[in-house]
Amino acid sequence: MLEIRNLRKVFNEGSINEVVAIRSVNCLVQKGDFVTVIGSNGAGKSTLLNLIAGTFLPSGGDIFISGERVTQWPEHRRAAYIGRVFQNPLTGTCASMTVEENFALAGRRGKKPGLRWGVTRQDHKAFQERIRLLGLGLEYRLKDKVGLLSGGQRQSLTLLMATLQKPRLLLLDEHTAALDPPTAEQVLKLTRELILEMGLTSIMVTHNMRHALELGNRLIMMHEGGIILDVAGEEKKRLTVQDLLNEFAKLKGDAVSDDKMLLI
Numbered sequence: 452m453l454e455i456r457n458l459r460k461v462f463n464e465g466s467i468n469e470v471v472a473i474r475s476v477n478c479l480v481q482k483g484d485f486v487t488v489i490g491s492n493g494a495g496k497s498t499l500l501n502l503i504a505g506t507f508l509p510s511g512g513d514i515f516i517s518g519e520r521v522t523q524w525p526e527h528r529r530a531a532y533i534g535r536v537f538q539n540p541l542t543g544t545c546a547s548m549t550v551e552e553n554f555a556l557a558g559r560r561g562k563k564p565g566l567r568w569g570v571t572r573q574d575h576k577a578f579q580e581r582i583r584l585l586g587l588g589l590e591y592r593l594k595d596k597v598g599l600l601s602g603g604q605r606q607s608l609t610l611l612m613a614t615l616q617k618p619r620l621l622l623l624d625e626h627t628a629a630l631d632p633p634t635a636e637q638v639l640k641l642t643r644e645l646i647l648e649m650g651l652t653s654i655m656v657t658h659n660m661r662h663a664l665e666l667g668n669r670l671i672m673m674h675e676g677g678i679i680l681d682v683a684g685e686e687k688k689r690l691t692v693q694d695l696l697n698e699f700a701k702l703k704g705d706a707v708s709d710d711k712m713l714l715i
């Protein structure tokens with residue numbers, strides 16, 4: 452489904468501000484894989500997702516989605532294949548539009564631009580059914596502006612919108628990090644259910660080691676722009692938070708210094 456070959460990203464190349472964010476990453480993600488990605492600050496996790504999504508073009512290497520070489524494709528072209536949810540609940544939805552207008556826009560993802568994206572009565576019913584799945588009562592608030600919703604409600608909607616047209620790849624970039632713990636757990640539950648129900652191939656970046664262990668069938672740890680641990684299946688199931696802490700300690704020669712990672 453996703454193949455990454457010798458991927459490399461250098462910011463401000465040749466200047467005194469040069470940063471090698473991704474150094475020669477190789478990775479093969481199979482259809483239906485749910486990969487969780489952890490790593491300390493600056494490890495390159497977000498940059499990797501940005502390169503996959505086409506937000507940045509790489510300095511070297513190649514990216515293939517379903518066998519198609521998308522390395523030089525602009526972000527909007529890749530959007531036909533990729534659903535994405537960011538950390539900030541404000542980024543995935545448009546506050547001044549209603550819930551159903553946001554949904555209608557999401558339904559047009561990857562399609563040619565045009566003026567015909569209004570909400571038909573049929574759409575209204577279909578959106579209502581889909582939103583009912585959230586169990587948040589939002590199916591009765593389709594005409595409300597999204598700006599009136601809470602962060603958790605917005606992030607749940609964003610997740611639903613990102614998966615409305617089954618994407619080939621779902622990218623989740625710390626999508627629960629800005630939510631309070633109970634809301635984060637709810638959104639994670641929804642994440643797991645949607646991914647399993649739709650059989651989505653997904654990559655989820657998280658700072659929370661417990662979440663990285665509990666969700667997904669494969670776990671990748673990044674450090675200084677590279678993949679330093681890649682564990683799947685039964686081996687992943689046996690991993691514990693302590694194992695991950697030990698890996699981090701090996702890298703730093705010390706205990707983990709990023710407090711967010713200890714939210715276990």
Ligand SMILES: Nc1ncnc2c1ncn2[C@@H]1O[C@H](COP(=O)(O)OP(=O)(O)OP(=O)(O)O)[C@@H](O)[C@H]1O
Nearest residue numbers: 462470471472490491492493494495496497498499
């Ligand atoms: N647009 C940019 N311009 C310059 N440097 C960048 C840019 N984006 C990221 N970097 C640098 O690339 C490196 C990797 O950053 P990235 O955001 O991918 O790490 P991360 O693992 O997602 O970190 P965090 O967990 O803190 O979000 C860092 O040194 C960062 O400062």
